[in-house]
Amino acid sequence: MSGAGKVVCVTGASGYIASWLVKLLLQRGYTVKATVRNLSDPNKVAHLKELEGAEERLHLFEANLIEDGSFDSVVRGCEGVFHTASPVLFEVTDPQAQLIEPAVNGTLNVLISCSKEPSVRRVVLTSSIAAVVFNPSPKGPDVIVDETWFSDPVFCEEIKAWYYMAKTLAEEAAWKFSKENGIDLVVMNPGFVTGPMLQPTPNCSTEIFLDFMKGKGVLPSYQIVDVRDVAQAHVSGFENPSAHGRYLLTERAVTRSHVLEILQKLRPSLNLPKFPVGEPTHQACNKRAQDLGVVFTPFEVSLKDMVESIEESILLS
Template sequence: MPLEMSGQGKVVCVTGASGYIASWIVKLLLLRGYTVKATVRDPKDKKKTDHLLALDGAKERLQLLKANLVEEGSFEHAIDGCEAVFHTASPVALTVTDPQAELIEPAVKGTINVLKTCTKVSSVKRVIVTSSMAAVLSPKPPLGPNDLVDETTFSDPSVCEDEKQWYVLSKTLAEDAAWRFAKANNIDLIVMNPGLVIGPALQPTLNFSVDVVVDFINGDTIGSWTNEGMDMNSMTYKVSVEKLKSLGIELTPTETSLRDTVLSLKEKCLV
């Protein structure tokens, strides 16, 4: 069977489907023939859904469903009948007034909410959670320029709290909770830890990663990175991508991704 139709007859769920990463996951799943049950906070919000409904295969194999991260059981309808679940839904913000309510609770409770539902659905074979480099970038003691981080490194919650890195804390606690729950409930869990995500955007609005590129285009080379102790000048350690390479994934050169990002932003009149 051709790669494009390798998912024919299979049903998968993608949470937070209107986001940057999730939109691409939905696009690629549809191209491969999967039926996708995609969750968004408001299926009627055209700014969040029109780009998904316009994807090849969406008319025949895409279902948009409403779900709320902190509402227990909210994902049951979306996950029912699915073989795999891609959990990407999680708030992204560096400046908040109530870290617990705005970041930590949705990230942690949302992840456990999804995983709990997966334990009730016998058809689910694997869960893929989108974590973040944030979950590895603040260990204790601080990293130096010769230190190497990979998927086994974990940020220290006490460091996050001391430095008021609330987004970092939310992703760290959520990933830790995911691994603990998966181990206790025998869930086949895969966790991805992306860094700054760039490249062509499918959604019509700016997300955090692309907004950083916009800041550079506009001459703001500091931008929001200095908030909450996330200064680019302090991140001098090395990052291992050997696990990715072992899977046969070919990495796109940074220059190419940046160019594609800028072209995409111009096309969408976002710069």
């Protein structure tokens, strides 16, 4: 177990990606200091406490993204810090207060704490494809997006894509601060995340699919990646000494009609909406992630596991 004797921190540990990350880190022998917003909320901590190795090597802390110094004591003694905590909201009344400030200031708060702690040798940040593709550049089925692409905050603001703007500004702030303060930063940019849940309540990804399965929602075309692969990429991004820069995490581009076709085979009884056959809005290059050692789970497997996970959580009742 390569993590034996090593201490790492995971922020926002109760989340969809972070829960799998904590699980994988514990499996690899790490001692994990994990932060949540509310230690007294069983929906946030119960599933983490049940993970294998949690009793011996998982330590939970309460921390607030927008509270200065909130992460100082948590990162103390850690070799690696995985910053996954960030608000995920697509409908907001005050984007600055609800999304942008917590995302940007929260990222800076964590990095400031890391800059004061000599033991921290690398920070792995969970960004998003939202910080990659939202710009005015022409796109089409033959366009290949890679890590050199960056979203444009001005463009995001113009189209009122507040979540995408928040992720873009947070990643920009992270790169700037890290370069100015000598922090070894690695950034993960996952596409739309699918796969099974560990947490008991749905997140944005599962809620979108849940609505879609009930025939109510609209599912856009997406770059898809399995949550377990995202967790693996984070760990590899920390453990591999040569890891650097950004990593675009996507198994493939899918369309609504493709998702519909797979869901119809999985659950023929569902009243699914109908969509015309279309093409992906763009392709994405995952070569850097593969070079890091990430083996991507086929979307068909990921979607099947996600559907079963949703049903097991009795979210369709």
